[in-house]
Amino acid sequence: MATGNFIWNVGRKYFAAGVIGLAISDRYASLMAVRGCSMAPTFNPYEPKSSGSVLDDYVLVEKLCLNRYEFVRGDVVVFRSPSNYKEKNVKRITALPGDSVRLPSFDTVRIPAGHCWVEGDNSACSLDSRSFGPIPLGLICGRITHVVWPPQRMGKVDSGVSEDRLPFTS
Secondary structure (H helix, E strand, O other): OHHHHHHHHHHHHHHHHHHHHHHEHOOOOEEEEOOOOOOOOOOOOOOOOOOOOOOEEEEEEHHHHHHOOOOOOOOOOEEEEOOOOOOEEEEEEEEOOEEEEEEOOOOOOEEHHHHHEEEEOOOOOOOOHHHOEEEEHHHEEEEEEEEEEEEHOOOOOOOOOOHHHHOOOO
């Protein structure tokens, strides 16, 4: 009988910890691996063909920004792919609703309300808004604030946008 009580108590504590952990990762913050080279050198600067290795950067994804969809140019965000909802992408916001973006083809795109323009830091290796257009803010899952692994790269993520990628207003 004592063994059954012990198992019940341990199981109850682990269940409670799991529910609390799930609530925190769903509402406030979570950790995720960043794979691929589209955000190099911000993430994975040393491994262009990363595939689940120890060299992947692990980041802190803050989700409180989703309460009011308050983003600024330069925020690095995690969002669901517009073409495959099961896939999550990491890119930098370079334009917000009302901004205009000039494409390499010299066309101009105006960002509609409720959307943003995202680009990878490594444009040669990035599938981003230059390919699929502005993304709805509703697809954003969170903002990346810190690199937490590997230890030598631990720190806050820079939220700057280079001058050549800034939108213009018409």
